[in-house]
Amino acid sequence: MRLRFAGFGGQGVVLCGFIFGKAAMLDGKNAIHTQSYGSASRGGLTRSDVGIEDGEIYDLVFQDLDVLVTLSQQSYNAFRADLRDDGLLFYESDLVVVDEQPAARACGAAVTDIAFKQFGRKIMANMIMVGFVNEIAHLVTDESLAATIADNVPAGTEAKNIAAFEEGRRLARVAQETS
Amino acid sequence: MGDEFDYQRVMDILGSREQFTQGDVACAYGALLGGCTFFAGYPITPATEIAESLARLMPRIGGVCAQMEDEIASISAVIGAAWTGRRAMTATSGPGFSLMQENIGYACMTETPCVIIDVQRSGPSTGQPTEPAQGDMMQARWGTHGDHALIALAPASVQECVDLTRLAFDLAEQYRTPVLVMTDGEVGHMREKIALPTAEQVTLRERRRPTMPSDQFVPFRAVQGRVPEMADFGTGYHTYVTGLTHDERGLPATDDAAVHTQLVARLCGKIEDAVAELTRVEIDNDEGATVGLVSYGISSRSAAGAVKLLRLQGVPVSHLRLVTVLPFPEQAVREFAAPLERIVVPELNLGQICHTVREAVEGTAVVEKVARIGGEIIQPAAIVRAVQEGGQPVRSG
Numbered sequence: 001m002r003l004r005f006a007g008f009g010g011q012g013v014v015l016c017g018f019i020f021g022k023a024a025m026l027d028g029k030n031a032i033h034t035q036s037y038g039s040a041s042r043g044g045l046t047r048s049d050v051g052i053e054d055g056e057i058y059d060l061v062f063q064d065l066d067v068l069v070t071l072s073q074q075s076y077n078a079f080r081a082d083l084r085d086d087g088l089l090f091y092e093s094d095l096v097v098v099d100e101q102p103a104a105r106a107c108g109a110a111v112t113d114i115a116f117k118q119f120g121r122k123i124m125a126n127m128i129m130v131g132f133v134n135e136i137a138h139l140v141t142d143e144s145l146a147a148t149i150a151d152n153v154p155a156g157t158e159a160k161n162i163a164a165f166e167e168g169r170r171l172a173r174v175a176q177e178t179s
Numbered sequence: 180m181g182d183e184f185d186y187q188r189v190m191d192i193l194g195s196r197e198q199f200t201q202g203d204v205a206c207a208y209g210a211l212l213g214g215c216t217f218f219a220g221y222p223i224t225p226a227t228e229i230a231e232s233l234a235r236l237m238p239r240i241g242g243v244c245a246q247m248e249d250e251i252a253s254i255s256a257v258i259g260a261a262w263t264g265r266r267a268m269t270a271t272s273g274p275g276f277s278l279m280q281e282n283i284g285y286a287c288m289t290e291t292p293c294v295i296i297d298v299q300r301s302g303p304s305t306g307q308p309t310e311p312a313q314g315d316m317m318q319a320r321w322g323t324h325g326d327h328a329l330i331a332l333a334p335a336s337v338q339e340c341v342d343l344t345r346l347a348f349d350l351a352e353q354y355r356t357p358v359l360v361m362t363d364g365e366v367g368h369m370r371e372k373i374a375l376p377t378a379e380q381v382t383l384r385e386r387r388r389p390t391m392p393s394d395q396f397v398p399f400r401a402v403q404g405r406v407p408e409m410a411d412f413g414t415g416y417h418t419y420v421t422g423l424t425h426d427e428r429g430l431p432a433t434d435d436a437a438v439h440t441q442l443v444a445r446l447c448g449k450i451e452d453a454v455a456e457l458t459r460v461e462i463d464n465d466e467g468a469t470v471g472l473v474s475y476g477i478s479s480r481s482a483a484g485a486v487k488l489l490r491l492q493g494v495p496v497s498h499l500r501l502v503t504v505l506p507f508p509e510q511a512v513r514e515f516a517a518p519l520e521r522i523v524v525p526e527l528n529l530g531q532i533c534h535t536v537r538e539a540v541e542g543t544a545v546v547e548k549v550a551r552i553g554g555e556i557i558q559p560a561a562i563v564r565a566v567q568e569g570g571q572p573v574r575s576g
Contacts, residue, residue: 018370022199025372031199033370037225037309058484060365060477061558 001052002062003139006079007071007092009036009043012126016069017048019130019152023144024052032057045074052139067137068104069129070096071111090133092125107136109171115164124164127153131168136176142169184214185240186378192239196375202340202366203228203270205373206296207236209344210268212376214383215294216242217267219256221249221275224308225364226298229270250275254282254295261291262420264411266348270296272364274305276315276322283357284323285422287446290399290407292351292386296344296360298367299527301554310554311364313476313527319359320505320535326443328450330457331359331505333476337371343502345376350457352386354449355406361504363527365477365556389416399442400427405449451506459502460511465490469520470566471497471544473512473536475504477556478525484559485525489566496566504532509539516540523570525549525557533573546573 003020005013014035021033032051036044049062068083069090070076076096083089085103093108109132115124127149134145146162153161189211190196200208206229210218218233220226230246237244243260247253253269260267271279276297286293299315301307315322319331330350332343340362347358389396389408398418401407410416419429424439432438450457463486474482479500489496499515501508516522522544524533530548537546547570551557565571 018199021370025197025199031372033199034365034368037368056483058480058487059559060369060480060556 001067001139002065003050003052003067003069004062004065004079004082005048005050005069005071006075007046008074009046011046011071012123013046013069013071014048015152016126016130017050019145019148020052020134020139021050022152023140023148024050026144026147027140029054029140030057032060034060045072045078047075047079067133067139069133071125071129073097088137090129090136092129107132107172107175109168109175111168114167114171118167119160119164124160127161127164128168128171131165131170132172133168135169135172184383186212186381188240190375192236193375196377198373198375199370200337200373201228201368201370202334202337202362203298203368204232205337205340206270206344206360206362206367207232208373208375209341210294210348211236211240212341212381213294213345213348214266215268215348216240217257217260217265218243218269219245219247219253219260219267220269220271221247221253223250223272223275225300225311225367226270226272226275226296228367229296229298250278251282254279254286254293257293257295258282258286258289258291261286261293262412266292266294266352268294268296268348270298272298272300272308273302273312273315276318280318280322281324283329284325284327286357287323287327287329288422289420290355290409290446291357292355292409293357294344294347294351294360295357296362299361299363301364301552307554309364311366311477311527311556312552312554313361313363313478313531314552316361316504316526316528316531319361326447328447328506329357329359330354330450330503331361332459332502333361333504334366335476335479335500337366337369338373339502340366341373341375345381349384353384353406354453355386355409356450359505361476363477388414393417397427398429399425401445401449405445405452454506454508455510457503457506458508458511460508461500461502462511462515463498464515465495465497468495468497468518471499471515471519471522472562472566473499473501473515473522473524473532475501475532478527481557481559482525482562485562485566488559488563494566501532507535507539512536512539513541513543516544519544522546523549523562523565524573525551525562525565527551527556530571530573534575537573547571548573
């Protein structure tokens with residue numbers, strides 16, 4: 001399973017990748033996480049790749065993605081070709097315009113707007129997206145994901161981040177019921 | 180001297196035994212679990228996280244973490260600390276590794292135990308600072324001037340960053356030599372699961388220290404084997420330490436050919452003659468294979484991936500992974516090569532260790548390479564192609 005979170009620096013995509021990698025480890029899987037480095041992660045095009053396998057992970061160059069999560073138009077344009085045709089595309093629907101008929105199944109959510117309106121901070125968008133993605137793609141267990149979020153967000157923001165994660169899951173269930 | 184190693188005290192600050200972390204952080208953990216109580220370094224991508232981690236952790240075990248003015252000062256401080264009895268380390272990348280070369284030679288000549296981590300990045304010069312490479316392997320072997328020998332280990336995973344950094348300290352103390360941990364920007368920055376060792380698994384091999392009356396101590400006379408006992412500064416044993424050619428008393432003897440020859444032969448011999456006990460290789464032989472891979476570090480993951488793909492296609496292939504790169508495990512490589520017609524060596528450089536492999540097999544097998552630079556690691560498919568269609572030729576440089 002190959003997963004990429006992408007966006008612009010500051011949206012928290014690196015943390016999203018880390019959280020999925022660590023949650024997979026807690027699930028007893030092998031996981032590897034790589035990320036963009038340097039100035040890009042502070043404002044430019046940023047990516048965060050996670051590999052999850054039962055066996056050893058040898059290939060660290062991610063080209064045939066099973067899941068691509070894009071939080072910006074730039075990252076969508078840069079990485080959509082790396083997604084397998086039978087893969088899953090998640091996107092920030094206020095910030096990304098996807099192709100009219102993308103080959104992959106596409107699921108959009110306006111996570112930034114929801115983060116601002118419901119939680120008062122746009123930065124919570126990434127945790128909403130984490131919940132949204134996992135509820136649809138079932139990459140790791142919800143227990144491991146919630147435990148990892150609580151352990152790795154800034155102290156004092158745990159409850160808010162978990163609430164954002166739960167909101168993402170709820171949005172996914174609504175989206176699935178209406179689709 | 181130095182603080183007594185306390186496993187529980189280290190683990191109390193490292194936290195849980197199982198973690199999801201970066202290779203650089205794992206090197207810092209490995210150092211602390213290897214008894215390191217002194218770090219001096221200068222920040223450089225992609226090695227900075229080692230210094231950052233130790234800046235946070237080292238004071239909590241009562242150790243020293245110093246940011247120096249440059250890499251020359253860093254290795255100098257490490258050498259000085261080692262002579263006070265500390266297990267000492269620095270960490271850098273290509274440009275800093277270049278600056279350290281003179282004093283790495285000084286550490287060889289003065290038989291100073293120390294650990295140097297080189298998180299290799301794409302060079303030459305400042306090159307591609309954030310991109311991984313394996314371009315410092317020949318510099319690891321021959322970077323400092325004059326005849327010398329040292330030990331180099333090559334981690335291929337975050338777990339090995341813990342294990343091999345820890346091992347590096349024991350080997351440095353046991354052989355009184357610099358030990359290089361040749362990692363790279365990919366291993367340094369990627370995150371994987373690590374399992375930290377248990378108390379039972381961590382037993383430090385101490386350097387041998389003199390116990391005889393101080394007036395009988397001859398500081399560079401190897402009483403047992405080829406490694407002399409080492410007296411910590413301040414313990415009453417007079418030791419003169421110089422990079423000049425010195426006699427057994429440590430005193431300069433620069434115009435004496437016999438003293439120089441004997442000294443340098445002992446310094447090289449104590450490492451080269453221990454190659455059997457220093458050799459750490461992983462061999463995955465396939466019966467009937469006529470092609471084999473010899474790999475190390477991050478490229479060995481690509482090689483292992485290629486082995487898996489080839490066997491799925493029914494193509495037999497063998498694989499030898501060098502964990503110890505220096506002293507080069509010549510015998511192990513020669514035995515591995517015996518049934519093979521071709522050997523393919525994947526490296527993130529234009530061809531370095533492939534030459535050493537070719538020298539080792541002495542024409543019994545044709546050595547080819549998969550050489551890649553530019554900052555992207557080798558994909559298993561590229562090695563599969565080289566096995567099936569032939570790799571790049573290795574020519575004498």
